[in-house]
Amino acid sequence: MLVGEVETTLTPDEMGYARRQLGREPNGLEWAMIDAEWSEHCSYKSSKLVLAQLPTTGKRVLVGPGYDSGVVDIGDGYVLTMHIESHNHPSAIDPYGGAATGIGGVVRDILCMGTTPIALLDALKFGDITRSEHSKWIMKNVVRGIADYGNCIGVPTVAGEIEFDECFERNCLVDVACLGVGRKEELLLAQATRPGDSVCLIGGSTGRDGIHGSTFASRTLGADSERERSAVQIPDPFTKKLIIEATLEASRSGFLRGCKDLGGGGLATGLSEIADKGGTGIEVYLEEIPVREPDMSPIEVMISESQERMLLVAKEGSEDALRVIMQKYGVACARIGEVTATGKISILRSGEAIADLPTPFLANAPVIHRKSRMPQVRKLEPKAKTPSDLEKALLDLLASPTIASKEWVFRQYDHEVGIRTVAKPGDADAAVMKLPNGKLAAIKVDGNSRFCDLDPYVGAASVLAECCRNIVAVGAEPVAFLDHCQFGDPNDEEIFWAFSMAVKGIADFGRALSLPCVGGKVSFYNQDEETGKAIRSSPVITVLGLLEKAEHITKIGFRKDGETIIVVGETKRELGGSEYHRMLRLIGNAPPALDFQLESRTQRVVLECIRRGLVTACHDCSKGGLGVALAEMAIDGCKGASIDLRNAPGDEMSDDELLFSESNSRFILTTNNPAQVLETFSSHRVPAAIAGTVGSASLRLTLRSSKLECKVDALRAAYANSLQEILEPWQK
Amino acid sequence: MRVAVIQFPGSNCDRDTVHVLRNVLKLDAQLVWHNDFKDASYDAVILPGGFSFGDHLRAGIIAAYSPATEIIRKMADDEKPVLGICNGFQILIEAGLLPGALLRNSSLKFVCKWMDLQLKNDRSAFTCAFKNTSKVRMPIAHNEGRFFAEDELLDRLMADGRVVMTYAGENPTGTSRGIAAMSNEEGNVVGMMPHPERASDSTLGGTDGLKVFESMVEWAKC
Numbered sequence: 023m024l025v026g027e028v029e030t031t032l033t034p035d036e037m038g039y040a041r042r043q044l045g046r047e048p049n050g051l052e053w054a055m056i057d058a059e060w061s062e063h064c065s066y067k068s069s070k071l072v073l074a075q076l077p078t079t080g081k082r083v084l085v086g087p088g089y090d091s092g093v094v095d096i097g098d099g100y101v102l103t104m105h106i107e108s109h110n111h112p113s114a115i116d117p118y119g120g121a122a123t124g125i126g127g128v129v130r131d132i133l134c135m136g137t138t139p140i141a142l143l144d145a146l147k148f149g150d151i152t153r154s155e156h157s158k159w160i161m162k163n164v165v166r167g168i169a170d171y172g173n174c175i176g177v178p179t180v181a182g183e184i185e186f187d188e189c190f191e192r193n194c195l196v197d198v199a200c201l202g203v204g205r206k207e208e209l210l211l212a213q214a215t216r217p218g219d220s221v222c223l224i225g226g227s228t229g230r231d232g233i234h235g236s237t238f239a240s241r242t243l244g245a246d247s248e249r250e251r252s253a254v255q256i257p258d259p260f261t262k263k264l265i266i267e268a269t270l271e272a273s274r275s276g277f278l279r280g281c282k283d284l285g286g287g288g289l290a291t292g293l294s295e296i297a298d299k300g301g302t303g304i305e306v307y308l309e310e311i312p313v314r315e316p317d318m319s320p321i322e323v324m325i326s327e328s329q330e331r332m333l334l335v336a337k338e339g340s341e342d343a344l345r346v347i348m349q350k351y352g353v354a355c356a357r358i359g360e361v362t363a364t365g366k367i368s369i370l371r372s373g374e375a376i377a378d379l380p381t382p383f384l385a386n387a388p389v390i391h392r393k394s395r396m397p398q399v400r401k402l403e404p405k406a407k408t409p410s411d412l413e414k415a416l417l418d419l420l421a422s423p424t425i426a427s428k429e430w431v432f433r434q435y436d437h438e439v440g441i442r443t444v445a446k447p448g449d450a451d452a453a454v455m456k457l458p459n460g461k462l463a464a465i466k467v468d469g470n471s472r473f474c475d476l477d478p479y480v481g482a483a484s485v486l487a488e489c490c491r492n493i494v495a496v497g498a499e500p501v502a503f504l505d506h507c508q509f510g511d512p513n514d515e516e517i518f519w520a521f522s523m524a525v526k527g528i529a530d531f532g533r534a535l536s537l538p539c540v541g542g543k544v545s546f547y548n549q550d551e552e553t554g555k556a557i558r559s560s561p562v563i564t565v566l567g568l569l570e571k572a573e574h575i576t577k578i579g580f581r582k583d584g585e586t587i588i589v590v591g592e593t594k595r596e597l598g599g600s601e602y603h604r605m606l607r608l609i610g611n612a613p614p615a616l617d618f619q620l621e622s623r624t625q626r627v628v629l630e631c632i633r634r635g636l637v638t639a640c641h642d643c644s645k646g647g648l649g650v651a652l653a654e655m656a657i658d659g660c661k662g663a664s665i666d667l668r669n670a671p672g673d674e675m676s677d678d679e680l681l682f683s684e685s686n687s688r689f690i691l692t693t694n695n696p697a698q699v700l701e702t703f704s705s706h707r708v709p710a711a712i713a714g715t716v717g718s719a720s721l722r723l724t725l726r727s728s729k730l731e732c733k734v735d736a737l738r739a740a741y742a743n744s745l746q747e748i749l750e751p752w753q754k
Numbered sequence: 755m756r757v758a759v760i761q762f763p764g765s766n767c768d769r770d771t772v773h774v775l776r777n778v779l780k781l782d783a784q785l786v787w788h789n790d791f792k793d794a795s796y797d798a799v800i801l802p803g804g805f806s807f808g809d810h811l812r813a814g815i816i817a818a819y820s821p822a823t824e825i826i827r828k829m830a831d832d833e834k835p836v837l838g839i840c841n842g843f844q845i846l847i848e849a850g851l852l853p854g855a856l857l858r859n860s861s862l863k864f865v866c867k868w869m870d871l872q873l874k875n876d877r878s879a880f881t882c883a884f885k886n887t888s889k890v891r892m893p894i895a896h897n898e899g900r901f902f903a904e905d906e907l908l909d910r911l912m913a914d915g916r917v918v919m920t921y922a923g924e925n926p927t928g929t930s931r932g933i934a935a936m937s938n939e940e941g942n943v944v945g946m947m948p949h950p951e952r953a954s955d956s957t958l959g960g961t962d963g964l965k966v967f968e969s970m971v972e973w974a975k976c
Binding site: 166169170173174175176258259260261263264350351352432433434435436437438439440441442443444446456572753 | 866958
């Protein structure tokens with residue numbers, strides 16, 4: 023809506039609220055600042071009430087949601103910080119720059135807590151690359167953007183997940199999570215608590231890029247979006263690397279009282295948030311802000327989202343010492359303002375206030391109570407015939423982009439820099455990183471838009487379950503998670519219902535696991551304005567786990583001939599939302615059920631077996647079912663196996679259901695001590711059974727009414743080369 | 755033994771290298787900011803991996819004009835061990851301390867992978883502790899690691915034993931004759947694309963890299 027000469031996304035209600043609160047008409051600059059801070063992207067005004075139900079406390083949680091990163095205490099004086107960001111809208115327009123700057127943002131979130139970023143993960147969702155050249159282009163450039171940026175700043179990209187589906191054709195999802203480590207006593211918070219302290223802006227100068235970025239991200243993409251390229255920031259990983267070094271040196275120097283990343287909403291948002299958290303005000307001297315172009319208006323300066331900038335709150339009198347540190351790295355440092363006791367954000371030009379807004383008013387958008395409605399149309403369970411050639415079905419599934427090896431992607435990421443990466447991409451169900459206190463962290467990100475589309479409550483809880491299984495499978499205990507909810511237009515009551523149910527599913531299951539949520543993100547408006555089509559509900563979950571000892575790390579590959587293969591958990595007739603259905607272009611009517619108590623118990627017992635040294639390899643059984651999980655274990659270990667799946671726990675079912683059902687609460691593990699493993703499972707009432715033995719060059723599966731035999735080399739050929747053949751058919 | 759590890763703006767394997775030298779090999783390793791590197795009395799110098807100056811213009815070229823390079827050149831002339839790892843190799847070539855050029859990988863993509871390497875020369879300052887020309891394993895991670903030189907020069911480099919390591923089996927970057935590491939005539943200046951500091955801990959995948967640094971200690975003793 024146009025107010026004077028300023029275009030805002032504020033609704034008439036919000037504008038009325040603003041006028042009432044202020045008792046006057048805000049001027050143009052003030053409207054622009056309110057607009058940026060009250061955008062959905064920055065204010066969570068639609069989602070706040072729903073997110074409040076998440077469990078956010080736990081014995082290890084030092085800082086939960088609401089700050090730039092969640093902080094988890096790992097003992098011995100160390101903390102881990104974690105956060106996730108998405109850059110969906112920018113990546114849809116400029117995949118290279120959008121993805122790269124997405125990393126920039128989340129790395130700053132880790133940095134501004136005074137912690138060192140040590141790992142990046144990315145969850146990506148693209149259109150169907152087997153059919154769409156556009157989606158291939160998007161994917162290649164997103165991956166290149168992540169590689170160029172992450173590699174340059176020296177933070178390893180260690181894990182991720184990728185899903186391909188037509189619903190992401192026009193709205194790709196690019197989520198980046200970052201893990202940081204630091205000393206507990208050096209933690210910084212994004213707050214300005216003490217009047218008299220200096221507010222310094224370091225890093226890049228403020229330009230016209232990224233103007234209206236967060237308001238751009240708070241509406242749907244349409245035909246005009248191409249013209250909004252200036253809303254995408256320009257990546258500069260080299261400057262970022264210098265800022266990382268300079269900020270860490272500054273935070274260790276003891277000169278800082280607070281630190282804040284400048285991202286969505288630019289200075290307007292950053293300033294109001296640190297002042298609000300600290301219960302203070304800030305006086306800003308507009309002329310002191312270094313600008314890239316001389317004729318920038320105050321509005322442009324205040325809401326620009328130019329990258330590679332940080333706000334530092336420096337203790338009074340330490341400005342010169344701070345400047346020396348910045349000079350070493352060639353990082354510009356300007357004192358742009360001062361913390362005040364006025365409780366107001368005041369922008370001064372030539373000593374005269376050109377904006378003057380109460381901090382709490384600016385920093386806290388009025389909450390929107392949105393309506394939600396459960397959709398009436400339910401999908402029907404398709405009647406698919408069991409294919410006669412199950413071997414072909416398995417090979418096709420292994421080659422389908424969502425299942426196939428992501429080696430084409432992770433080879434482009436430096437996953438070794440920092441010399442902490444113990445379990446590397448492709449090795450295990452989660453990445454495992456060495457920590458300075460001798461312990462290890464496991465981290466993984468997962469999503470499943472098809473489950474969530476069929477039932478957002480069960481689907482979202484299942485995403486959390488799968489991600490935890492991945493953490494448990496490497497031998498780690500889940501300790502905290504991040505949620506990231508990505509949906510269409512929240513004005514659509516059915517979409518808002520799906521969002522609410524997904525958060526409820528995550529919250530309820532998080533509580534059942536006693537697992538706290540330490541942060542997250544909400545991204546709405548992932549919807550194509552022209553077709554009106556929204557993406558499938560796509561919550562993405564990142565789970566952090568801890569391992570006491572490196573001996574507990576368990577990988578997925580079959581290791582030695584003669585080891586016993588045990589299938590844990592019941593396989594049910596649950597093909598709804600499965601990758602097998604996707605391959606047949608079906609979806610089904612319901613995702614697999616999730617028994618919270620059984621899932622939680624199963625994870626605990628698997629972890630116990632690993633910690634007791636009983637397990638030689640372990641793999642979560644999720645996407646692609648038993649067939650894909652067993653094939654992956656064979657491919658990774660370069661070893662076959664003879665397996666009788668008639669012994670696997672479960673009901674009567676057809677062979678394709680047995681192979682490809684994605685029932686929850688399942689693992690496959692190998693052991694040299696099957697009696698003890700089975701006893702442990704049965705004593706905790708978790709179904710488990712011996713299914714076969716490792717050995718030979720083929721994977722031999724006996725099913726209920728047929729048999730299947732595949733050479734491991736053939737499985738690998740389908741699985742390993744698929745993405746390369748789709749994306750770069752000319753290579754090799 | 756005092757070893758300087760030079761930190762350029764954009765270096766990102768500097769601390770990893772110092773960690774291995776200091777905490778695993780118990781050497782006196784100093785991280786030295788490039789502008790502060792004025793002292794040629796160190797016993798050895800290492801140019802670590804990363805993206806010095808953001809790889810702007812061309813990988814390694816801006817760092818090659820840093821004042822630090824003159825000290826490095828002096829140490830090279832004094833036959834002290836000088837190692838360039840990855841971006842450090844690119845800098846040594848741009849500074850003219852090693853011949854040839856490092857071009858964009860033939861795949862036009864960054865590649866991060868553990869590789870089997872064939873040791874070709876066990877006499878250089880960074881391979882003399884291996885004592886034989888065995889196979890070793892170390893990871894690579896780079897965009898521009900395709901060594902290029904005219905055939906005539908390549909023949910001479912091979913004949914003179916200046917090719918220190920080649921890829922055994924798969925050639926991941928299309929590099930000429932599989933070249934992964936190269937030395938000067940005297941053998942004290944070595945550039946290598948593989949990262950020895952990432953292969954110095956068995957939990958991270960192998961320890962063959964330690965021998966690279968141990969060679970430096972051994973060379974300095976002679």
